[in-house]
Amino acid sequence: MITIGDQIVTLDQLKGFLYSNEQLEISAAAIERVKRNHQFLIHFSTDKIIYGINTGFGPMAQYRVSDEDRKTLQYNLIRSHCSGTGNALDPIYVKAAMIVRLNSFLIGKSGVHESLIFLLRDLINNNITPVVFEHGGVGASGDLVQLAHLGQCLIGEGSVHYKGEIREAAEVFAEAGISPITIQIREGLAVMNGTSFMTGIGVVNLIQAQNLVNWSVNAASLINELIASYDDYFSSELNDVKLHAGQRKVAAQIRERLEGSTLIKSRATHLYKKVDEMYFEDKVQEYYSIRCVPQIVGPISDTIEYATTVIENEVNSVNDNPVVDEAANNIYHGGNFHGDYISLEMDKVKIAITKLAMLAERQVNYLMNSKLNNMLPPFLNKGVLGLNFGLQGVQFTATSTVAECQTLANPMYVHSIPNNNDNQDIVSMGTNSALICSKVIENAYQVIAIELMSITQAIDILKLNDRLSVYNSSVLATIHTAFVPFTEDQPKYKEIRNVLSKLRISISKETVK
Template sequence: MSVLQLDGNNLTIEQVRDFLGNSESTVEITTDAYKRVDASRRIVENIINEGRTIYGITTGFGLFCDVLISKEKVEDLQTNLIRSHTCGVGKPFDEPVALLMMVFRLNTMLKGHSGVTRELVEQLKLYINKRIIPVVPEQGSLGASGDLAPLSHMALTLIGEGEVFFRGERKNTRDVLESLGIEPITLQAKEGLALINGTQPMTAQGVVNYIEADKLMQDSLWIAALTHQALNGITDAYNRQIHESRGYPEQIYVAEKMLEHLEGSKLTTRQGEIRVQDGYSIRCIPQVHGASLQTLKYVKEKLEIEMNAANDNPLIFSEDEVYSGGNFHGQPIAIAMDLLKIGVAEVANITERRIERLVNPALNGDLPAFLSPEEGLQSGAMILQYAAASLVSENKTLAHPASVDSIPSSANQEDHVSMGTIGARHARDIINNARYVVSTELFIAMTAAEIKGSDKLSPATRKKFDEFRLIADFIDHDRNFSIEINELAQALTEVN
């Protein structure tokens, strides 16, 4: 069992990847973080006792920020806030995403600027460790004022309402708590606001996106190396001097990886042996895949900042320093997700062009047209390219940036929003589509390589060939290819 230490400041994507990879992993809270939580809570209690006017503690929300709330009603204010904001729609976020929402929200509270009680912190920790995972509808957030609707569904479960996923089933929250002997909590002053003013849904989906996109981009390289060999590609285009002369580290990295994947192959050629130059989808793999890897670097940096950010409102710094601001605004993550969408979509675009080269008799050298076992009688891989073309075209519509859109809310008090959660969801969809496209290239490239002679593959790609040939067979007859494409895509989501 692994333990993830949370202190509000030092959470990394590598730690999150390990946490998600172990169903028995738990979170613990550092002693210093508990001290910060207690100190910020004392300040909130003093504000209430003194009757000071502080947004969300002794006032209403949004346009109601000028409406004062009596001391006797502050708890009702927080519960009403959560119930009224649970208006998300659509299918729920995947369980790992909802789990990370709680982890990131807890991490934010541990910075000591949220003013929550230790009881709330402990409830979140308990839900995480017991894997009581909120059912959170994924649509309905504007991505500013926090991801209000999604986080409200998360918060609702802490008070024993709503639904949760528990041990593989979707259940009523109260039933799960009763079966475990856990009492729901009553939200205290500011705690409802502290739970929902934040970017955790878009950040949680963003982190899962990053982890999956990172793996997909690495897989796309060795799969491209299979295609390169099936087409007797030219290795000179990956010469280190070419890429160092331009200077992009990611481009240099991709060229190195391609040569590493191709080392020892008897199917590759040098310039002039068969042709002088390959088409761009082969020759420019370092430039295009490298540029997409650049987007991952940017995205990771922004996500790790946000995972450790104080992004609720107001923020508490001392007795005399309680400020209303806008750290809940999701614009940094919105732009990062839009950039990720473009980076992954471009990997899919160039992959589809390699698929076309594999099946097009005018481009694939001496391979059969569409890799058909009986040209004319059987279509072979013809429609596989159609499906890939459909997916990359769909990605082009999804890649439209969500962050350039905005619509005013709360009677124009909240007059600019990020749409970051929409961007994160669309990035997820693009990644899923791209994985199908890459899986299609793998499926076709394996047959093409086998026609050329799988014994001539480089040792590195032959190892992958043997592994994935157990999932998908040679195209020796027309059949329902979707089954194997889906199985390959599932295999590519797993660590291998």
């Protein structure tokens, strides 16, 4: 049990909530803060015009709503915006969004009733997540459509994911002994006006992107060892004269993975001596996809690092409108629901991960092309050339998937389309950006899975299994549980899926019980 409400929630903590069996509890201080804020809103809004409490929404804010209709207004807002289309989002994204929304409410600036806090906590801890659709949000007045589907669940309506099934919310609530909220004053608007879906999806994206970078470094370490490359590519002396943290970090990680290797060559031993040959069979320098890994993966690592800072800031921010501030005895109207911070970072991350996939594809091509590597048969074919095809088929898949990433890498951040009768005249498209980023991340996993299969086949061909560094041997052993080097042609799509299951951070089985 982890208590939230009194401290900053980090990406690592969110990872525990999402992928392990960690439960969350709310601090008593946070509950008291929410209660005081709610009571202040009730008293302050008397005889005043407060947006979304006694007015319509968006361009309809010029119309006053009577006191007797104020609660109906909140229900109408939720129901009218349940208009999502497309595929249902993976429950992991929805759970992440729910945690993010809850944490924002605990800051005590949203005016919500404490019953909303307890309901969100209970739904999260019981892994009850509403069915929410991918299309609908423009990320400006928050993730209105996606959050409306969350609101629908909170009032006991709509459908939910529960124990691997999609069921009616009312039925699941009754089974779990959970009661929906009753609107008090502005819970509908508070739930819907926020960046929590784009942020929640961003949380999952960054967790998986960090993992992808780690696997990319694993693959680079393996490929450099199997081709017996030179050690200075990753030396501290070479990389520390560049002042980029990511490059230095990646170089250090590769050195750690290659520690104890008997295959990596010392340039001093092989070339820094009297040499009579006029032509060298071994390359003096490898191709860029082999020797420039710190310089390529370094900025990708830095991009994810900065995006993590932005996401954590958003997770711990008040991102709805208006902001209810009893300390200042005022309510402030503005645009904290605008999702530009998230949209821009998700675009940057998807560009970075696309480059990661491109690097993996180039490394695959190097292993497949005997004229480039000068040590392996074409397409890593252990059979009869011409009769057998080795891993030729999976290279097509890698190339095709990278091409899709390159198209998806085009930015969403600059594709604003005015809507809502031009009230929302410039928007972030943050949820779209986050979802496209998630697609790029999934694609990159597929390409790196194919790369690791290729590396495993190459190591088997060169009979290097017993000569790898200790770390690389452990990585290879993991891949061997999902892919076994082969001679005779056979379908590979199932093995790609099996390798993928070894690479992805997956939801703990305990989590979904």
